[in-house]
Amino acid sequence: MRWTFLILTFATVAWAKTDVVAETNSALEDFATGRINVNAAVNRVKRAGGEEFASLELVTVYKRANEHDRAPILEFLAGLAYRNKNVEDTFLRALTHQDPAEIVAAEIGLGRIRSGEGLKPLTANLGSQNFGVRREAARALGLIGKPAASAPLLAAAKKETDFDLKLLMIQSAGRAGDKKQVGTLEVLLKDSSESTRIAAAQALCAMGTPSCAKFAGTLLSSKEKTERLQGVMLFEGASAKQSSKVLSPALSDSDPRVRARAARLLAEGGDESKKAWLVVESAKAEGDTKLIYEDEIEPLRLTDEQRSAILKKAGFK
Numbered sequence: 001m002r003w004t005f006l007i008l009t010f011a012t013v014a015w016a017k018t019d020v021v022a023e024t025n026s027a028l029e030d031f032a033t034g035r036i037n038v039n040a041a042v043n044r045v046k047r048a049g050g051e052e053f054a055s056l057e058l059v060t061v062y063k064r065a066n067e068h069d070r071a072p073i074l075e076f077l078a079g080l081a082y083r084n085k086n087v088e089d090t091f092l093r094a095l096t097h098q099d100p101a102e103i104v105a106a107e108i109g110l111g112r113i114r115s116g117e118g119l120k121p122l123t124a125n126l127g128s129q130n131f132g133v134r135r136e137a138a139r140a141l142g143l144i145g146k147p148a149a150s151a152p153l154l155a156a157a158k159k160e161t162d163f164d165l166k167l168l169m170i171q172s173a174g175r176a177g178d179k180k181q182v183g184t185l186e187v188l189l190k191d192s193s194e195s196t197r198i199a200a201a202q203a204l205c206a207m208g209t210p211s212c213a214k215f216a217g218t219l220l221s222s223k224e225k226t227e228r229l230q231g232v233m234l235f236e237g238a239s240a241k242q243s244s245k246v247l248s249p250a251l252s253d254s255d256p257r258v259r260a261r262a263a264r265l266l267a268e269g270g271d272e273s274k275k276a277w278l279v280v281e282s283a284k285a286e287g288d289t290k291l292i293y294e295d296e297i298e299p300l301r302l303t304d305e306q307r308s309a310i311l312k313k314a315g316f317k
Contacts, residue, residue: 024053046301051080052084078105091106119144146177150180182204185200186200208239228250240274256293260281
């Protein structure tokens with residue numbers, strides 16, 4: 001896969017530092033010529049702080065690309081998750097094309113930028129014949145978090161033949177946040193399938209309902225660490241505002257996996273202080289326990305500079 005990136009003049013990107021533009025262009029060219037994959041390219045651009053510049057380039061290139069090259073460009077844009085009107089419109093336009101890979105990449109992008117404009121077409125894609133298109137539409141609707149998506153997601157879950165996707169649709173319905181669906185989800189807490197019960201509990205936890213606190217509390221108070229970890233995982237995708245009251249006590253759990261996972265979910269839910277908590281606990285830990293903390297820190301994508309600043313503030317040399 002090869003294409004030529006436009007090299008924008010510094011006048012066009014006067015906001016950018018020369019080194020940011022240079023490193024971003026280098027990452028774009030290495031990706032375009034196949035020297036690095038999309039994940040490596042995204043990481044390089046983000047480390048350089050070049051998301052806006054890279055997005056401008058990628059949107060321009062997308063418009064000129066042939067159909068075989070469009071999906072990788074969208075994957076790059078989705079990885080950057082930089083939101084502006086041009087990026088959003090590019091993802092929305094891609095949903096009208098025929099290539100499932102392109103549609104899936106656009107769905108991922110719309111979810112990551114929390115596109116309200118994506119609500120209608122993504123909801124329509126819940127009925128797609130293509131499994132990947134249905135799955136990423138469901139995931140994106142949960143990330144966008146618009147209550148109007150909850151009922152369609154639960155309706156799609158009733159018809160879904162793939163069990164794992166059915167569970168994802170239930171979880172996403174909770175993340176979408178329509179509390180009118182609480183009754184439907186609470187019925188699923190009594191389902192014969194344990195996986196369905198857990199998915200319904202996750203959905204209710206995303207909404208911060210009392211039934212979630214009761215269900216999660218039972219697991220978190222268990223003597224079995226695997227059940228306590230399962231209780232923590234009910235809050236995957238929930239905001240810290242909704243989960244903090246129930247999850248915070250897990251930071252003192254006897255098992256480091258439970259402690260570390262609870263901190264990571266709180267951090268991902270918006271509690272920035274838990275990023276520092278994880279970094280400090282990792283610095284104090286040794287051996288396997290340290291690896292447990294590092295595994296939870298990795299998804300947070302903290303830079304070396306951020307970690308150093310946290311440790312310096314905490315008094316580490």
